[in-house]
Amino acid sequence: MKIRPFDLERYFAKYEFSVKHVMSASDCETMTVAELMAMAGDEEMETWSDLRLHYTEPKGHPDLLKAISKTYQGISPENLITVVPEEGIFLAMNALLEPGDNVVALSPLYQSLLEIPRSIGCSISDWPIVLDGDSWRLDMDLLESLIRPDTKLLAINFPHNPTGFHPTEREFRKILEIAAKNGIWVFSDEMYRGLEPSPGTRLPSAAEVYPKAISLSGLSKSYGLPGLRMGWLACTDSDMMKEISGLRDYTTICGSAPSEALSILALKCGDKLIGRCQDIVEKNTAVASEFFERHQDLFGWIPPMAGSIAFPELRENTPADELFTDVLDRKNLMILPGSVFGAQGNHFRIGLGREDFPECCRILEEYLDER
Ligand SMILES: Cc1ncc(COP(=O)(O)O)c(C=O)c1O
Structure with a gap:
């Protein structure tokens, strides 16, 4: 069987366990046994x-x-x-x-x-x-x-x-x-x-x-x-x-x-577990909306209709790949560029299911202020 590399999984394999914060995870906050x-x-x-x-x-x-x-x-x-x-x-x-x-x-x-x-x-x-x-x-x-x-x-x-x-x-x-x-x-x-x-x-x-x-x-x-x-x-x-x-x-x-x-x-x-994840996503979606409101000159925010993921747009000429490689290098924060999905446009994925999402927003904001 010949198959092309799985770009998204390769990206996660490279960074998921080596960076301090992952802002683009698709799963929701985990728990202990x-x-x-x-x-x-x-x-x-x-x-x-x-x-x-x-x-x-x-x-x-x-x-x-x-x-x-x-x-x-x-x-x-x-x-x-x-x-x-x-x-x-x-x-x-x-x-x-x-x-x-x-x-x-x-x-x-x-x-x-x-x-x-x-x-x-x-x-x-x-x-x-x-x-x-x-x-x-x-x-x-x-x-x-x-x-x-x-x-x-x-x-x-x-x-x-x-x-x-x-x-x-x-x-x-x-x-x-x-x-x-x-x-x-x-x-x-x-x-x-x-x-x-x-x-x-x-x-x-x-x-x-x-x-x-x-x-x-x-x-x-x-x-x-x-x-x-x-x-x-x-x-x-x-x-x-x-x-x-x-x-x-x-x-x-x-x-x-x-x-x-x-x-x-x-x-x-199951209902309790799903409810817990829904609550985190709801809270983080509100945090994301405020963040993108403050940066509407730079980002196009499209809140998710369901799920734990959103795909905002970077509204400047810098490709998302380039910007988020710099964020990674300078802030130890991983954000997944849309190119990993072969997607049209200058989008990036954010994950709204993790407890550290507000902290990720704070770090990204700090990066943008220092830019
Ligand atoms: C749409 C979709 N399908 C399937 C999967 C595979 O799930 P798992 O990684 O738990 O095997 C994923 C994981 O990201 C996904 O996003």
């Missing part, structure tokens, strides 16, 4: 210490699958397989695609959703999220026109990384309707689902409402537990699930027992 256990309750302590470190069930612990299925409507444990989130993208794309297939993909997009299809020999047609004044929007007519006879899959991601765009339910259902009309599959990356500012804006999961959809979700972002490496695929097509399970025998075979045990705990108090 003790904090998680205290949230879940006393009886959980026993489950943890009695845990046997054996191989686990290939599709996931039955209690875990049951707990995950409760986060959906009409998705049963049989419609689920646990995976490491990134692995889920790899497995689903390989189960679904063949050389010569065309994939219509939202653009910009988390790189593996494009690069894995490309490595299989697929062509990619970009469906751009466009900046319209001070908000992002989708062009449905364009989507219809991009679908060709050889299009096998539409790849989407809402809440969206990196723009923070989130469609209305009507728009979302329209996207699925277009897919259904053309008989194509949908890979719906729902890693940030749960981080909507109000429950009314949460979309149904694609797998709940479209039989040819594979939905990806997990504990990394909305639950603030990326170190568990726990995710899952949901799909009601049993043949597709069989195909994906078969491929998993060649990647991780089954999940990690400690991770499964902690994930069961996490899902028991």
Whole structure:
């Protein structure tokens, strides 16, 4: 298999653990095992210490699958397989695609959703999220026109990384309707689902409402537990699930027992965990709005519609890459330039899920004052 380097992951690998502050993380503030256990309750302590470190069930612990299925409507444990989130993208794309297939993909997009299809020999047609004044929007007519006879899959991601765009339910259902009309599959990356500012804006999961959809979700972002490496695929097509399970025998075979045990705990108090992350994002979004208000000559601020990420614009001739390399050198603060996503324009990503976000703003402000 030949595949291009994953620019975003390489960028994080280079800086994430060597810089003092990361202003662009996509996940939310993590917690310790003790904090998680205290949230879940006393009886959980026993489950943890009695845990046997054996191989686990290939599709996931039955209690875990049951707990995950409760986060959906009409998705049963049989419609689920646990995976490491990134692995889920790899497995689903390989189960679904063949050389010569065309994939219509939202653009910009988390790189593996494009690069894995490309490595299989697929062509990619970009469906751009466009900046319209001070908000992002989708062009449905364009989507219809991009679908060709050889299009096998539409790849989407809402809440969206990196723009923070989130469609209305009507728009979302329209996207699925277009897919259904053309008989194509949908890979719906729902890693940030749960981080909507109000429950009314949460979309149904694609797998709940479209039989040819594979939905990806997990504990990394909305639950603030990326170190568990726990995710899952949901799909009601049993043949597709069989195909994906078969491929998993060649990647991780089954999940990690400690991770499964902690994930069961996490899902028991899932609402509390998501609520905690939502609160941090809400607080930080207010801090970001004030920061960008003070610097509106330099930055275009587009608050996220959902999720933990926003994609502001740098409104000067200096490329974001150059400015933020200087910020990194002088202030030990990492900010991700939009070029890592191959995105048009002079954007950069900020993450609103971490407790040190106000401190990151203070450091960036200090840099701007000294400039
Ligand atoms: C949209 C999207 N999908 C999938 C993933 C993969 O999640 P994980 O890093 O937990 O494997 C990420 C991680 O940043 C992401 O942003």
